[in-house]
Amino acid sequence: MKGQDVILGVLLEAPMSGYDIKHYFEKHFPDMFVASFGTIYPTLNRMEKEGLIEKEIVLQEGKPNKNIYHITEIGKEAFHAYIQSPIEPKTIKYDFMMRLVFGRYVSQQQLLEWLKQELHQLKEDLVKLRSQDEDPCDCYCDCQKLALRFGIAIQQAGVTELENIIDEFENFGQKETAF
């Protein structure tokens, strides 16, 4: 699964600009895929050259012009190839968890700070997912609801466990650690 595949997937739903695509990503699958403009624009340009998508320039008043991209037949075939390919194993880079593993090299204060910081982040993400889940505007298909539900379950578990950990931390052990 690379940028191209996800872009094709969202363009299959509706024609969009690079700017729109990024916001779509952030709103609909923040916990599955991340892409910056630096990825999206060059990818779109390459895809256009390869004939996977077509550009339509939309002039706007008071705003910069938009490049709205439409998926082509070739693009649909490429998406199809992706969706039929074997699922790639998930890859995670979870710095917070790594810090926990190396936690003995920092102070208890630092560790507690990290825990609270991560809890805050997880809660924030959870709120986003939940609000998305309840939003009737976006008419998600059943599958998207499934994805959302799965994501929420995982996120919720993380929040709960972190809360427990922080609780124990504040009530018990203040053992020494050193670098």
Next chain:
Amino acid sequence: MKGQDVILGVLLEAPMSGYDIKHYFEKHFPDMFVASFGTIYPTLNRMEKEGLIEKEIVLQEGKPNKNIYHITEIGKEAFHAYIQSPIEPKTIKYDFMMRLVFGRYVSQQQLLEWLKQELHQLKEDLVKLRSQDEDPCDCYCDCQKLALRFGIAIQQAGVTELENIIDEFENFGQKETAF
């Protein structure tokens, strides 16, 4: 958090070869960081040139020689710089969840297969984490136990939710989908 940081972290614990490092990664933090030999060996060579680590060649009988790497003072400083830097946001690439989102473009059979496949994978990972948790051989520090506990909680939530989803899937809805 890049390969180098994690390598330094494990070398701080014990001198190791590239081969060992990979296995250490897989055993101790499968759900936090992934690295292939193609990443590890070039990284180790670069790190040696930069003086972060030192190579000790260990001759073995009946097996190829090992390059055991030791962390240097410069390496320790580099690790320290990492551990003091702000925590990087986690990045995930979760193809399975993406497939769920695009689930409407495949058959119900395909979707169900994907769900079962992922459940199988999650369960397998969970067993690994649990066995690691119970293993008294590895004397983990409290922090590592925390990381493990956190990982297990998340993994467990995923398994439970997937089981529910599959259950509903098999008992209800067989609506039509098309590409």
Next chain:
DNA sequence: CTAGCCATGTAATCGGTTACATGATTGG
């Protein structure tokens, strides 16, 4: 006998990030 483990490495490539550049409009 053959598959798998042990063990290391390199060259080519890829996918993505960072930092920069541009520039108008709107809201506080």
Next chain:
DNA sequence: CCAATCATGTAACCGATTACATGGCTAG
């Protein structure tokens, strides 16, 4: 007035992956 939003792009770089090459030992 400043920050944010809208909107696109490029050049340099980086970290990592893939595919290949080597080769002996061990267990089924």
